[in-house]
Amino acid sequence: xxxxxxxxxxxxxxxxxxxxxxxxxxxxxxxxxxxxxxxxxxxxxxxxxxxxxxxxxxxxxxxxxxxxxxxxxxxxxxxxxxxxxxxxxxxxxxxxxxxxxxxxxxxxxxxxxxxxxxxxxxxxxxxxxxxxxxxxxxxxxxxxxxxxxxxxxxxxxxxxxxxxxxxxxxxxxxxxxxxxxxxxxxxxxxxxxxxxxxxxxxxxxxxxxxxxxxxxxxxxxxxxxxxxxxxxxxxxxxxxxxxxxxxxxxxxxxxxxxxxxxxxxxxxxxxxxxxxxxxxxxxxxxxxxxxxxxxxxxxxxxxxxxxxxxxxxxxxxxxxxxxxxxxxxxxxxxxxxxxxxxxxxxxxxxxxxxxxxxxxxxxxxxxxxxxxxxxxxxxxxxxxxxxxxxxxx
Amino acid sequence: xxxxxxxxxxxxxxxxxxxxxxxxxxxxxxxxxxxxxxxxxxxxxxxxxxxxxxxxxxxxxxxxxxxxxxxxxxxxxxxxxxxxxxxxxxxxxxxxxxxxxxxxxxxxxxxxxxxxxxxxxxxxxxxxxxxxxxxxxxxxxxxxxxxxxxxxxxxxxxxxxxxxxxxxxxxxxxxxxxxxxxxxxxxxxxxxxxxxxxxxxxxxxxxxxxxxxxxxxxxxxxxxxxxxxxxxxxxxxxxxxxxxxxxxxxxxxxxxxxxxxxxxxxxxxxxxxxxxxxxxxxxxxxxxxxxxxxxxxxxxxxxxxxxxxxxxxxxxxxxxxxxxxxxxxxxxxxxxxxxxxxxxxxx
Numbered sequence: 001x002x003x004x005x006x007x008x009x010x011x012x013x014x015x016x017x018x019x020x021x022x023x024x025x026x027x028x029x030x031x032x033x034x035x036x037x038x039x040x041x042x043x044x045x046x047x048x049x050x051x052x053x054x055x056x057x058x059x060x061x062x063x064x065x066x067x068x069x070x071x072x073x074x075x076x077x078x079x080x081x082x083x084x085x086x087x088x089x090x091x092x093x094x095x096x097x098x099x100x101x102x103x104x105x106x107x108x109x110x111x112x113x114x115x116x117x118x119x120x121x122x123x124x125x126x127x128x129x130x131x132x133x134x135x136x137x138x139x140x141x142x143x144x145x146x147x148x149x150x151x152x153x154x155x156x157x158x159x160x161x162x163x164x165x166x167x168x169x170x171x172x173x174x175x176x177x178x179x180x181x182x183x184x185x186x187x188x189x190x191x192x193x194x195x196x197x198x199x200x201x202x203x204x205x206x207x208x209x210x211x212x213x214x215x216x217x218x219x220x221x222x223x224x225x226x227x228x229x230x231x232x233x234x235x236x237x238x239x240x241x242x243x244x245x246x247x248x249x250x251x252x253x254x255x256x257x258x259x260x261x262x263x264x265x266x267x268x269x270x271x272x273x274x275x276x277x278x279x280x281x282x283x284x285x286x287x288x289x290x291x292x293x294x295x296x297x298x299x300x301x302x303x304x305x306x307x308x309x310x311x312x313x314x315x316x317x318x319x320x321x322x323x324x325x326x327x328x329x330x331x332x333x334x335x336x337x338x339x340x341x342x343x344x345x346x347x348x349x350x351x352x353x354x355x356x357x358x359x360x361x362x363x364x365x366x367x368x369x370x371x372x373x374x375x376x377x378x379x380x381x382x383x384x385x386x387x388x389x390x391x392x393x
Numbered sequence: 394x395x396x397x398x399x400x401x402x403x404x405x406x407x408x409x410x411x412x413x414x415x416x417x418x419x420x421x422x423x424x425x426x427x428x429x430x431x432x433x434x435x436x437x438x439x440x441x442x443x444x445x446x447x448x449x450x451x452x453x454x455x456x457x458x459x460x461x462x463x464x465x466x467x468x469x470x471x472x473x474x475x476x477x478x479x480x481x482x483x484x485x486x487x488x489x490x491x492x493x494x495x496x497x498x499x500x501x502x503x504x505x506x507x508x509x510x511x512x513x514x515x516x517x518x519x520x521x522x523x524x525x526x527x528x529x530x531x532x533x534x535x536x537x538x539x540x541x542x543x544x545x546x547x548x549x550x551x552x553x554x555x556x557x558x559x560x561x562x563x564x565x566x567x568x569x570x571x572x573x574x575x576x577x578x579x580x581x582x583x584x585x586x587x588x589x590x591x592x593x594x595x596x597x598x599x600x601x602x603x604x605x606x607x608x609x610x611x612x613x614x615x616x617x618x619x620x621x622x623x624x625x626x627x628x629x630x631x632x633x634x635x636x637x638x639x640x641x642x643x644x645x646x647x648x649x650x651x652x653x654x655x656x657x658x659x660x661x662x663x664x665x666x667x668x669x670x671x672x673x674x675x676x677x678x679x680x681x682x683x684x685x686x687x688x689x690x691x692x693x694x695x696x697x698x699x700x701x702x703x704x705x706x707x708x709x710x711x712x713x714x715x716x717x718x719x720x721x722x723x724x725x726x727x728x729x730x731x732x733x734x735x736x737x738x739x740x
Contacts, residue, residue: 272729274673275685275704279449286428286456296674 008066009074013081017070017386020086020113021143029144030057030107036138044130048228049100053131056104056372065108065374069383084386086112087196088172093164093186094128095177096121099229102128104372105175106152110144112385116152117167129154165189173198173385198381200234203337207237207366208328211245211253213344219257220264221367225340227265227299228370230315235338235362235370237317238310241328243343245321250303251290254319262295269298273315280313287311289318306331329354337377340366397665397691398492402500403718406664408442414691415445415667415699422697425460429697443669443678447687447700450646453481458696464488467695471532473645481645486695493649493692498539500651500663504639505540505573505604511565512541515557515576515584517548532645533608534575541573548584557584559591566597577609578640582619586627595631603632606639608651642725646701649692652725655716660707662721666690670709670723671702683708683726704729 006017034057041050055061066073070084090109094102102120106128109116120126132148139145157163159182168174168189174197176183183199191197207222222240231238242250269277274297281300284291289302289311300316306327311318322328339360343351346363355363361378364371374382397410416438423430433446452458459467468490471483514534538544545565547558565572576584585605590598605628614624625638640654652660652668662668669687670679686707693699706726714722 268674270730271673272704272731275449275729276451278676278702279451279455282432282449282452283455285432285434286452288431297676 007074008070008072009078010071010081013079014074014076015070015082015084016080016391017066018083018085019111021147023111025142026111026144027059027062029139029142030062031059033057033135033139033144042130042134044127049127052370053100053103056107062107062111065111065382068374069380069386080391083389083391085389086114087385087387089115089117089170090173090175090385091117091119091167091171093119093167093174093176093178093182094121095182099233100127101177101372102126103131106131108374108382109385110147110152113147114151114172114385117171118152118154119164119167120154120156126154126156129156159185171195175381176200196384198379198384200377200381203234203335203361203377204231204238204333205233205235205338205340205362205369206239206241206332206336207340207342207369208241208243208325209253209342209366210243210344211249213342214253216256216260218342218366220260222340222342223257223261223264225366225369226317230299230313231317232314233370237340237366237369240317240319241331242319242321243325243328244323246323247290247303247305247321250319250321254290254292254301254303257301257319258292258294261298265294265298268296269315274298276313277315280311280316283313284311284316291316325351325354329358332358332360334359336360338362338364338369340364340369342366398495398499400664402496402503402663402665403661403720404664405719406662406667406721411665411667411691412439412442412445415439415442415689418691418694418699419446419697421462421694422460422699425462425465426458426697428456428458429460442667442689445689445700447689447702448697450481450644450701450703453483453646453698454479457482457484458698459484460694460696465695471645471648473532483645483648483698484696485648489649489692489694492694493536494539496649496663496665496690496692497536497651500653501537501540501606504653505606505637507540508571509540509542510571510573511569512537512544513562513565513572513574514544514546515548515574515580516546517550518546532648533577533643536643536649536651537573537575537606548580557588559594563591563594563597566594566601570601572601572603573606574603575606578607578611578624579609579613581605581607581628582614582617582624585631586624590631598632601633602635604637604639606641608641608643644688644701644703644705646698646703647688647690648698650688650690652723654725655714655718655722657715658724659710659714659716659722660725661714661716661718662723664720665692668707668709668721668723670707673729680709680711685729686723686725 004020006023008015034054037054041047092105118128120128132152132154136145136149155163168186168191172195174186176186177200180201183201187197226237229236242253277293277297277300281291281293284300284302288308289304291300291302293300300313301319302311302316303319306320336359374380436446439445466487468485468487471485472480516531545561547561549556549558628638629636642652642660643650650666652662655661667689670684671687672679672684683706685702686705687702689700691699705728707723708726709723
């Protein structure tokens with residue numbers, strides 16, 4: 001069998017994946033880049049972003065989409081049931097407040113070897129372009145470098161730019177991150193009838209915790225996860241729900257988080273963020289929240305009830321109690337994406353039964369809330385970058 | 394009524410009197426505004442001016458702050474936008490408006506003389522009924538009303554400020570030798586300093602004494618690489634001897650208070666107001682170091698905008714000002730730098 005036709009063992013039998021390049025060589029080239037990355041952080045990235053991106057380029061992480069989509073690598077003569085091949089050109093629309101999505105998606109999509117057309121938000125820090133530039137400058141000549149230099153096209157333009165229509169017309173797959181309206185606008189452009197449209201539109205996330213499962217280490221993890229994007233990301237905890245807790249419990253939890261903040265997060269936020277946090281503290285108080293500023297105005301922690309309107313603000317974490325898990329589930333927003341948990345038994349049957357009745361897309365430890373993967377917003381989008389030929393053998 | 398207004402504006406401040414008025418006003422707002430009370434639930438009087446409560450300037454973009462009480466008559470709502478977009482909304486009232494008019498009148502009279510004269514406004518009269526940045530300009534212009542014998546809006550479309558109605562200005566010049574001209578800084582540059590003024594009017598202006606007053610900041614002119622000296626020279630070259638240019642800083646959340654720029658480069662605080670500079674990360678008061686400006690005055694009764702933490706940067710100066718004015722002064726250092734908070738997806 002050709003080295004470019006890889007065999008995987010899935011649930012219903014084996015499948016072949018036609019990649020058109022040497023997977024081991026591709027993994028080695030990403031690893032080469034990863035080794036370069038540990039030497040310093042480019043100015044476009046924060047230290048945390050760069051560290052996450054470098055970790056994402058590890059072998060296990062890069063192979064995870066294959067395992068989730070096709071199964072484990074296999075040899076032998078088990079019945080073949082499918083052949084997968086990349087659909088073709090992939091067009092990606094990134095949102096304005098993007099951070100790592102561009103580079104992460106680009107890395108994952110690179111394993112299709114298909115041409116990539118990436119539009120960054122017109123007001124965004126373009127990390128995808130910065131990452132490709134960095135990679136092309138540092139990679140040795142090889143397939144990956146040539147792929148990034150020659151088959152990845154990046155642009156930064158507005159939503160009314162005619163290049164949006166060009167991208168949609170050329171692409172076999174359209175991936176849109178943005179508002180519902182932005183996704184609808186992209187998919188409204190003329191596109192090939194057999195192309196696939198994937199939308200990652202408005203979503204929000206929560207953290208659910210039980211008092212018995214909390215300790216300072218886990219609370220510090222929660223603070224670190226929150227501090228990465230505040231509430232600005234779809235995977236950011238906009239609300240911390242204390243299962244079985246009342247208002248007094250929420251205030252105690254808030255106070256402990258306030259105590260842990262200075263030792264956990266030592267870097268100052270930018271001046272405008274500190275200022276906006278002061279504003280958000282006052283607005284939250286006016287709305288009935290018992291809010292406090294974290295050390296050096298780095299964030300706002302607001303204790304209250306589910307009946308209060310959301311306090312708002314990119315660095316404001318609402319802390320509310322739910323007398324039972326069912327009450328927390330009933331109060332989930334329609335746009336719920338991820339629940340990050342710190343629970344005694346998150347895999348217990350009662351939790352899974354509860355989840356089955358919700359629209360929650362991810363149920364992960366708090367520490368993994370921002371981890372990006374092939375299964376996103378309820379489906380395996382990475383698998384959809386390939387088309388399937390059914391095999392009867 | 395604030396007795397502080399009975400004194401000249403730029404003199405040594407009676408801190409005890411100002412503190413007493415601000416404490417009383419704060420109590421008034423706490424009693425009459427539930428939202429304000431929720432923000433400062435435990436406040437029970439301040440021993441120093443920097444211990445007085447305040448609202449962040451952004452609060453006025455997020456809700457209708459309004460204080461009710463005996464004899465309080467709210468009138469209209471001032472709406473203005475910042476560069477960022479959304480509008481601040483300030484509930485005005487009869488009592489405050491009277492105090493604010495006295496305040497701005499006293500400040501301007503001190504700087505420009507008390508005589509009334511025609512006020513020429515480089516804006517569109519229709520801006521009076523509009524919201525957004527345009528109404529911010531008009532609000533600033535209206536603060537000059539106490540010195541105005543008559544008012545003339547001479548721009549026919551605010552969006553194209555170079556469309557000045559020169560014939561209207563010529564008619565004013567034909568009957569007056571002293572004028573007050575107000576415009577946002579960039580509008581004065583665009584619509585007047587660099588405009589092709591008709592020759593006949595140019596001759597009339599050369600015989601007139603004109604006091605130009607402007608506010609609104611230098612951002613747009615910085616982009617054009619126009620400095621203050623060049624700006625002043627260009628304006629004064631169009632008018633007669635004795636003319637002047639006055640730059641003042643103010644904001645709609647502090648209506649009635651003007652902070653003029655002196656020849657030594659400082660903004661002077663009238664004796665019925667106070668400026669505090671706070672560390673953005675600790676909110677501690679700073680002297681001699683840059684930080685966020687908090688502005689206070691005892692003129693605001695209809696809503697708690699008597700003490701506002703702005704997103705402007707300043708530095709309190711100590712000692713006597715070389716310009717000779719007494720009282721508090723500060724350097725204005727621009728706006729808090731902005732950047733979008735990064736997120737992984739959509740909000």
